[in-house]
Amino acid sequence: MTNKIPSAVIRRLPRYYRFVEALCSRGVTRVSSRELAAELGFTASQVRQDFSCFGGFGQQGYGYNTESLRSNLSAILKLQNGYRGVLIGVGNLGLALLHNFDFAKSGLRLIATFDVLPEKVGTSVSGLPVLHSDTLEDFCREHKPDIAVLTCPSAVAQTLAQRLVDLGVAGLWNFTNIDLAVGEGGTVVENVHFSDSLMTLCCRVPRE
Amino acid sequence: MTNKIPSAVIRRLPRYYRFVEALCSRGVTRVSSRELAAELGFTASQVRQDFSCFGGFGQQGYGYNTESLRSNLSAILKLQNGYRGVLIGVGNLGLALLHNFDFAKSGLRLIATFDVLPEKVGTSVSGLPVLHSDTLEDFCREHKPDIAVLTCPSAVAQTLAQRLVDLGVAGLWNFTNIDLAVGEGGTVVENVHFSDSLMTLCCRVPRE
DNA sequence: TAGATTGTTAATCGATTAACAATC
DNA sequence: TAGATTGTTAATCGATTAACAATC
DSSP, rough: OOOOOOOOOOHHHHHHHHHHHHHHHTTTOOOOOHHHHHHHTHHHHHHHHHHHHHTTOTTTTTTEEEEHHHHHHHHTTTTSOOEEEEEEOOOOHHHHHHHHOOOOGTEEEEEEEEETTTTTTTEEETTEEEEEEEGGGHHHHHHHEEEEEEOOOOOHHHHHHHHHHTOOOOOOOOOOOSSSOOSSSSEEEOOHHHHHHHHHHHHHHHHO | OSSSOEEEEEEEHHHHHHHHHHHTTTTTEEEOOOHHHHHTTOOOOHHHHHHHHTOOOOOOBTTTEEHHHHHHHHHHHHSSEEEEEEEEEOSSHHHHHHHHHTTTTTTTTEEEEOOOOTTTTTTTTTTEEEGGGGHHHHHHHOOOOSSEEEOOHHHHHHHHHHHHTTTOOOEEEESSSSSOOOOOSEEEEEOOOOHHHHHHHHHOOOOO
């Protein structure tokens, strides 16, 4: 139950969670740090060190109870917090996410989407209304979303980000290929930079 | 011109590249480590330390020539290597990438896409043929792609990954929410795990 | 009890920051 | 020459690994 979780640990938490959830649904009731490490490519030491950040939920001589592990990880990842989200930019990528991605499973409950194209505004996608971006201020003041998903064109991303920060949105999931400047207000940004990701891949692929 | 580039440095290279390219296209001809650091949120020490991995391309008292920096970074990232790529899974996400994402700009030249749906196979998307996944072996033996983009359903990802590795594909850009096992053959995997990314965001957003 | 496995402390490793001589 | 800024060495910081007493 520590306050400051090292960022290296935070990045590993989702992988623990996914694997432990799979164990639970397969009916496995216990798992050791050694087994977790072997499966996830970590070391057993690292696994125990990671979990000890939160006080440790294992038992000497036994290992970890998968169900207890799962619910602890879920709590640490705040998957049950019911964060409210808006998605901005119902283009190809926005639609792909809306159709295929299970936001709720990762802790986010979408409540609306926004776009500017007349043929999209007023329709609904995956059960969510598509509102005009001009109504963002009104909507956010009323519904207070916690997180915004930015699948808009890069050209408008910074302006939108600033509007969202001003409206009190605490987290931005940024799919645009630009680095957002969000000031000192504590807004958290998580980037999904496709181009950076592909470049690092090319960089690491040995010359044919 | 070192052999072993620290992974922490590799992850920063695309950001340097993007910013330096922007400087070049704005006609800026020089930049100091201090300016780069301020813009990218690094320290000046870190910038110089990073660049010195490659022998250093600056000049005391002057800084870095943007054009020289750009071309050096481009070479290190192997953006001009002309890696050949195939994209597997022409669903929502695959289509979003094909329509919106500039693969060539990040070092990859797509040569074909694959799917299994009869209504898709035989068509073309963004100028690329959509071939049947059953023909993957024949195609790869003839055209020797370097990298595969996995935008297929998670359920078939591991099987496809193994087929691709066996066919000599050296890099996998993995958009499925599973961790691929690719053995010891040196195949490089770059994951774009949406669920992990969103979970870490939720985890870092302070409780409302 | 004996075997297994944790949580934690200490040691190692890698990455970041600071400092400064070299030099443009 | 004087000012600026690099490349590099040393110091600090954080993350990973190893070791082991505690204990289920």
